[in-house]
Amino acid sequence: MSTHESPQQLTTEDTITPTHYEEMEDNSNTEISDDNIKKLKRKLKEIQELNAAIHKDYSHAKKKIRTLTYERNDLSDTDEELDVATSSNKSKILKKLAHRSIETSHDSATVTSAPPKRTKATIIPVKTRRVQPIDRDEEGNPKLPQQIGVLTVLSLGRIISDRPTFHNERYIFPVGYTVSRTYPSMADPTSNTVITSTIVDGGDAPRFVVTAADMPDEPIIANSATGAWTVVVRRSNEIRQREHSNSASGPDYYGFKHPTIAKLIQDLPGAKDLKNYVWQNFEEMEPRAAKGVMAAAEKKRGNLEQMGNANRRAPKEVAMMMAADVTPTDEDFGEADELLKIEEYLFDEKYISPQVQSELYEGYRLCPLRSMDYHRDYLKVLSVLTEVGHHTIETWNTQFQYMKKHNNTLTITDEEHDRIAATGTILIEHKFVHKNGIVGHIEDIALF
Numbered sequence: 001m002s003t004h005e006s007p008q009q010l011t012t013e014d015t016i017t018p019t020h021y022e023e024m025e026d027n028s029n030t031e032i033s034d035d036n037i038k039k040l041k042r043k044l045k046e047i048q049e050l051n052a053a054i055h056k057d058y059s060h061a062k063k064k065i066r067t068l069t070y071e072r073n074d075l076s077d078t079d080e081e082l083d084v085a086t087s088s089n090k091s092k093i094l095k096k097l098a099h100r101s102i103e104t105s106h107d108s109a110t111v112t113s114a115p116p117k118r119t120k121a122t123i124i125p126v127k128t129r130r131v132q133p134i135d136r137d138e139e140g141n142p143k144l145p146q147q148i149g150v151l152t153v154l155s156l157g158r159i160i161s162d163r164p165t166f167h168n169e170r171y172i173f174p175v176g177y178t179v180s181r182t183y184p185s186m187a188d189p190t191s192n193t194v195i196t197s198t199i200v201d202g203g204d205a206p207r208f209v210v211t212a213a214d215m216p217d218e219p220i221i222a223n224s225a226t227g228a229w230t231v232v233v234r235r236s237n238e239i240r241q242r243e244h245s246n247s248a249s250g251p252d253y254y255g256f257k258h259p260t261i262a263k264l265i266q267d268l269p270g271a272k273d274l275k276n277y278v279w280q281n282f283e284e285m286e287p288r289a290a291k292g293v294m295a296a297a298e299k300k301r302g303n304l305e306q307m308g309n310a311n312r313r314a315p316k317e318v319a320m321m322m323a324a325d326v327t328p329t330d331e332d333f334g335e336a337d338e339l340l341k342i343e344e345y346l347f348d349e350k351y352i353s354p355q356v357q358s359e360l361y362e363g364y365r366l367c368p369l370r371s372m373d374y375h376r377d378y379l380k381v382l383s384v385l386t387e388v389g390h391h392t393i394e395t396w397n398t399q400f401q402y403m404k405k406h407n408n409t410l411t412i413t414d415e416e417h418d419r420i421a422a423t424g425t426i427l428i429e430h431k432f433v434h435k436n437g438i439v440g441h442i443e444d445i446a447l448f
Contacts, residue, residue, distance in 0.1 A: 041323040129259040130285040132294060142264055147298075151255045154178040157199060159270035167274045171256045172265050173199050173206040179255050186235040187214050195232065197225070197254050208250070225250025369411055373420050 135143040157176030160166040164264045177348050178198040185193040194213040199206050208228040211219040222228035226248060234246035256262040263282040271277070411420050 128281045128283055130280050131260040132262045133284055148256050151179045151181050154180060155266055156264055159268045161270040161273040164276060167277050169276055169278050171251060172277060174197055174265060174268060175201045185214055186212055186238045186239060189239045225254045229253040340404050373411055
């Protein structure tokens with residue numbers, strides 16, 4: 001016997017048809033859906049704001065780290081240049097003491113009047129440095145002006161060997177030495193100019209004079225190369241309202257660190273008479289390597305003339321390319337010359353076939369791709385090999401794992417800054433054998 005109640009108990013108004021069920025369900029879903037969407041939108045907005053704040057903090061921290069590492073690396077040069085700037089005062093004091101206690105011997109007077117040498121914790125290592133071929137005249141003298149890297153060498157000057165303030169352990173400061181280069185103007189934020197750096201005789205010590213072509217009546221004079229160029233970098237940043245480090249490596253901007261320029265200066269008469277200078281060994285690079293170095297330098301000069309930065313250009317898939325600045329606003333004018341340090345950036349023949357040999361700058365090492373490289377700018381280097389925005393971070397992650405697993409990628413590691421400076425892919429071709437057994441050649445070199 002059935003116990004359920006009869007449907008007749010419901011009135012016509014209370015009857016719920018299937019259509020009513022559907023309408024009620026749709027209304028309920030609509031309310032829930034709209035409410036969820038609003039919540040999701042609010043949550044998304046919060047996440048976006050948080051992400052923007054984190055990204056801003058990250059950018060500031062990264063800039064700070066870059067500034068600190070750059071300034072740390074420049075301390076040794078600045079220290080030596082400060083010694084040069086102050087040693088003349090020490091010389092005057094020593095000369096007075098010499099007249100009281102030492103006989104009038106020419107040799108003794110020379111030794112006594114020299115400033116005391118600093119105690120060195122370490123000895124400067126001497127390694128053979130590769131230099132590019134130099135155009136010379138019939139007498140063997142370098143033809144000037146001559147393009148070397150991003151610099152135009154106008155004059156090598158003359159060495160002052162009887163005054164110790166005109167050199168130190170690493171560099172020689174010849175009077176009359178003059179170079180020029182393109183750099184962002186200190187007067188017009190929309191243009192570049194040619195800046196000439198020269199060394200003049202200040203009597204007790206060298207004076208470093210930097211003059212911009214568009215400000216010829218306002219030369220910058222300092223007791224050190226770093227002091228002069230720091231002013232240039234600061235003014236260039238200020239006129240563009242860029243909040244970046246104003247640090248500058250004077251020896252870089254003057255060209256003293258460039259192997260080819262260092263050799264030209266060392267070859268000048270009087271270099272062997274310098275007491276504190278550590279003699280350096282040089283050898284001319286092979287024609288093939290030299291051709292690549294000079295081609296890269298030409299590209300840098302073109303970038304400087306067009307955009308005011310040697311390292312900035314649009315990404316392209318080419319056999320060899322300089323790194324594009326993915327975020328140009330994050331780049332510091334003061335670091336434009338960092339790539340000079342790895343101008344001879346390919347690979348030493350002890351790692352790779354002589355067909356692609358060149359010299360790695362001191363402090364850089366060739367390594368296979370490693371897991372730790374993921375957090376050392378590898379993805380930023382890899383990003384310049386493709387169109388910005390074309391690949392997602394997930395694609396790059398997959399590519400990283402693939403390249404690491406197959407051991408077909410090499411990196412140039414900047415050991416001092418703990419970052420990846422360059423990367424190269426070994427493509428399988430029967431040309432030569434790499435030391436790990438892979439047959440191939442190097443291409444798609446990207447520098448960061």
